[in-house]
Every structure is written in structure tokens, then in C-alpha cells.
Amino acid sequence: MFTVKQLSKMAGVTSRTLRHYDEIGLLKPSRVGDNGYRYYGEESLLRLQQILFYRELDMPLEEIRKIMGRRDFDMLKALEIHKESLGKQMERTKRLLVTVDNTINHLKGKKIMSSKKLFEGFSEEEQEKYALEAEQLYDPETVRESNRKWKAYSAAKKEAILAEGQTIYVDMVAAMPKGAGSREVQAIVERWRKHMDYFWTPNLEQLLDLANGYNDDPKFKANFDKIHPDLAEFMGQAVKVYVEGKK
Amino acid sequence: MFTVKQLSKMAGVTSRTLRHYDEIGLLKPSRVGDNGYRYYGEESLLRLQQILFYRELDMPLEEIRKIMGRRDFDMLKALEIHKESLGKQMERTKRLLVTVDNTINHLKGKKIMSSKKLFEGFSEEEQEKYALEAEQLYDPETVRESNRKWKAYSAAKKEAILAEGQTIYVDMVAAMPKGAGSREVQAIVERWRKHMDYFWTPNLEQLLDLANGYNDDPKFKANFDKIHPDLAEFMGQAVKVYVEGKK
DNA sequence: CTTGACATTAACGTAACGTAAAGGTTTATA
DNA sequence: TATAAACCTTTACGTTACGTTAATGTCAAG
Numbered sequence: 001m002f003t004v005k006q007l008s009k010m011a012g013v014t015s016r017t018l019r020h021y022d023e024i025g026l027l028k029p030s031r032v033g034d035n036g037y038r039y040y041g042e043e044s045l046l047r048l049q050q051i052l053f054y055r056e057l058d059m060p061l062e063e064i065r066k067i068m069g070r071r072d073f074d075m076l077k078a079l080e081i082h083k084e085s086l087g088k089q090m091e092r093t094k095r096l097l098v099t100v101d102n103t104i105n106h107l108k109g110k111k112i113m114s115s116k117k118l119f120e121g122f123s124e125e126e127q128e129k130y131a132l133e134a135e136q137l138y139d140p141e142t143v144r145e146s147n148r149k150w151k152a153y154s155a156a157k158k159e160a161i162l163a164e165g166q167t168i169y170v171d172m173v174a175a176m177p178k179g180a181g182s183r184e185v186q187a188i189v190e191r192w193r194k195h196m197d198y199f200w201t202p203n204l205e206q207l208l209d210l211a212n213g214y215n216d217d218p219k220f221k222a223n224f225d226k227i228h229p230d231l232a233e234f235m236g237q238a239v240k241v242y243v244e245g246k247k
Numbered sequence: 248m249f250t251v252k253q254l255s256k257m258a259g260v261t262s263r264t265l266r267h268y269d270e271i272g273l274l275k276p277s278r279v280g281d282n283g284y285r286y287y288g289e290e291s292l293l294r295l296q297q298i299l300f301y302r303e304l305d306m307p308l309e310e311i312r313k314i315m316g317r318r319d320f321d322m323l324k325a326l327e328i329h330k331e332s333l334g335k336q337m338e339r340t341k342r343l344l345v346t347v348d349n350t351i352n353h354l355k356g357k358k359i360m361s362s363k364k365l366f367e368g369f370s371e372e373e374q375e376k377y378a379l380e381a382e383q384l385y386d387p388e389t390v391r392e393s394n395r396k397w398k399a400y401s402a403a404k405k406e407a408i409l410a411e412g413q414t415i416y417v418d419m420v421a422a423m424p425k426g427a428g429s430r431e432v433q434a435i436v437e438r439w440r441k442h443m444d445y446f447w448t449p450n451l452e453q454l455l456d457l458a459n460g461y462n463d464d465p466k467f468k469a470n471f472d473k474i475h476p477d478l479a480e481f482m483g484q485a486v487k488v489y490v491e492g493k494k
Numbered sequence: 495c496t497t498g499a500c501a502t503t504a505a506c507g508t509a510a511c512g513t514a515a516a517g518g519t520t521t522a523t524a
Numbered sequence: 525t526a527t528a529a530a531c532c533t534t535t536a537c538g539t540t541a542c543g544t545t546a547a548t549g550t551c552a553a554g
Contacts, residue, residue: 005531010363012370020511035519036533049350049365056343061510079351083344090340096303097333103296104326116257118296123259252500267542282550283502308541
């Protein structure tokens, strides 16, 4: 068990940072003493390391929390992806070094640079930086494939489950005119929650994240759009009402 | 001449960012039209590029402004230092990649890692990142050496000037009990300002930055401490009063 | 001459902590 | 055993570098 100071020194962060991560639920201490002191165990080390890798790529803490909160979060897979991302970062820095050299020669009059060449390496699809990591987030393939529960079902059962999902979404579309807060819609959300049980059992917060994921992730959204263009957003609202009602 | 949108697209920043840089005086447009539109010329390109290089190393905008506001700011020299700094960044990333690999093997049970090895590459003298760049700021050697005015003096004259500086600081220490706002101290500040003229003629804001630099820069402060432990701080206060009185 | 893409200022919002302030706890040492 | 140094706590306001409306003005093209 490590104290705040010990862990912070090891990882090169301040104790304020650890307290902040506790506050936002990103890294909770393994144990809290009667005196209120935070104590971190070995597991915390690996988790903090992961957080720092994500942070290294300027990923918002909120998103880090979402990714690491996933039921199918795989640390080994995450580390492999970090390797790729860090590699991209190195390439970016290399391009910047080239730009520096070019600019030096430009200033010495040995070379002429176009306006846009001056900024080569800075932007250039800057979202691609941690795009890889983010992709890991709400890709339905990944979600199902990596799930033990799902794998255990027979082929026939899988078919049936997927069909059930379809009817739920179709029913939801039919109920949309009633409004997200209506009894009918909320009943369907209840069915949807039970349905999710086939894959994994999310808590209320994760349930909300999942429904919002329908909006955020393009692949997921595309599937919903096929049923109805407003379904994805409607689901988000309906689940929000549902979750708030449960608390 | 480029519009906000054009420049922002080239450099990969938002127009809000450019407006912000204008606000804080980091990058002013070359010309402002009667309609209030900002127009940026070729010089702005190089300046923005510099800013982005500094920003790449997580340097606060305020510090960037200070460095680039220096009378002896040398773009070529700055670019050379960027090369070094970016090189350090690459080494850091390399170490992180090693840490990723080590952790992977650790998780696979092929290796045992010490707690601190888990965080290798994250901190490790993290201040050194742009220490090089910041050093350029208030290092008296750099300042004097790179100054044309100073170089032009004869050896004897240089001696005399440095001696004059000493008497000013000694007089200042003697006047400290009178208080920073006292007539005596303010008179010495006036002498000090004239004295600075031998090196370069700063405006009021730069004068304040310089005096504060006596506090911030360890090398500079060490020299002052030899005369009196409170001199550096006192100078800052006295000059602050002086500058505020002049405005 | 209108429409759409651009520009402006003003002002409030946010993320990830930094930085006191005011106070309890633990540990080393005299 | 006392007491100081070094740790820990919560509370709360401050800061940086913009993002994000909102309300409005301007310019280029059809």
C-alpha cells in the first residue's frame, strides 16, 4: 500500500492530481483509512500508468474514464494500441524537426518555403493522434467479440437475441411520438435494459454512456439511422430520463 | 495578406486561437481594416510558426510572449534550440515505448517490473523539457553576448560599466530600509534604468519583466544573493512602483 | 439584391489542475 | 513524553487556453 505522496513521487504527478482523479472517479484509492487517508495498492499502479499513457496523447480525462470503464477493457490490447499511437507521435515530431530545418535554410536564404510548408507537421490530421484509442471505444464488433457472455451462446440463440434487439428498436421508433418521458417509451427502455443483459450488465452510469455512444460513434449511429434517422438521439434522451428516474 | 480563416487553415489552428493571441498581445495582425477585419502578412507566418513550436513543448503563452518579446530574440538561434528540445521529446517518447513493451511482458508474466520502472519515461526531470528554451530567457551571458551595443564597447569601458552596476546595487541595499516606494530608492531605480541603457533600452513593461527576472532565474538570483539575500525581491518591488508611477 | 460564407465583439463555460487556508495525523527526535 | 517536521485531509477560489453561443456586421457570387 502506498500513500498519496509515495505514489505521486513514483509516477511523477502531484498529490493534487491524484486527489483530482479520485474526485472524478478516474482512479480511486484501494482503501481509505479511518483517518481519511488514501492508500493505493499494486493494481492502482497499472491503472495510473494506463491513465498517463492516455494523457500523453492529450486525451481528455473524461474519455479516458469512459474507455477504461468499459466492461471489455483489455489492458494488453490497450498497451499494443499505445505503441502505435506513440509511434505516430514520433513521426509527427520527426516532421516537425524537418520543418525546423527547412525554416532555418529558408531564413538563411538557401531555400524558399511555401506558406503552408511552414506549418508542416503541426496539424495534418491532428485528430488521428489518438483516433486509434478512441476507436476502441464504441465499436460494436469489438464489444460483442470480446465478450465472454456472448461467446457462450449457441448460434441459434445469438440469432434470436439479435432479432429481439431489432424488435425493440422498431417498437421504440413506433413509440417516439409519445415522447421520451412517456410510460410507453420508458417501458421499452426497460426491455432494452433487460436485453443488454445478454451482452453484459451495465450499471446506470454505464447504461447512459452506452446510449450516448449510439450518437457519438459513427459506425453505431449508421446502424441506427437505417431504422430511423432520429432513433439514436431519441434513445439517448429516453435513457437519460430512465436513469434519472432510477436514482 | 491573409484573413483569419486563411491563416488558421494553413497553421491548423482555429480562428478563435488567433483572436486570443491578438488579445494577449502574442500575435498581432499586420493590419486591421476599417471594417475591423484582421489581416496577417508574411511576417506573421514565421512568428506564428515560432509560437507553435514553443507551444509544442507545453510552454505557457505568457512565457512565449516574454521570450519572443526580448530585444535580442534571435529566430535562427531559437530554431536551433527547438531542434534540441524536439530531440529530447523524441527520446522521451522512445523511453515510453520501452516502458510499454516492458509492461506488456510484465503482464504476460515474462518479466518482473519494479514499481518505479512502471513509470519510466513519464517524469524523469520533466522540467528539462523546455528548460533549454526558458534558459534563453534571463541568462545574463546570453543577454550581453548577443547584444550589439555591448559588443561595441572597449574592454576598459566594459569594466567601468560593470563596476557602475555594482555600486548601484550596493546603494540599493543601503536604501532598502527606506522602503521600495521611498524617494531615495526610486532615485536609484532611475539610475538603474539609465544604467540598463548600456545594454539595451527596454520599455516600461520590459523593465518590469527584467526586474522580475531577477527573482525567477536561479543564476541571476544567485548573483544578487551574494550582495544581499533580499535584494532580488526588493528590486522587483521597487521597479514595480517605479513603472506604475510612470504610467 | 439576396444568400451564404465569412468577419466582429462580448461574455459566459470548461478542463485539469494550482494554490492557499485551516486544520487533523504520523513520525522522528530531543 | 513533548514537540516539531512532515505528512494527510477538505473546502474553495484562481488560472490557462481556449470552446461555445449570441447578436450583429461585411463581402463575394449568382
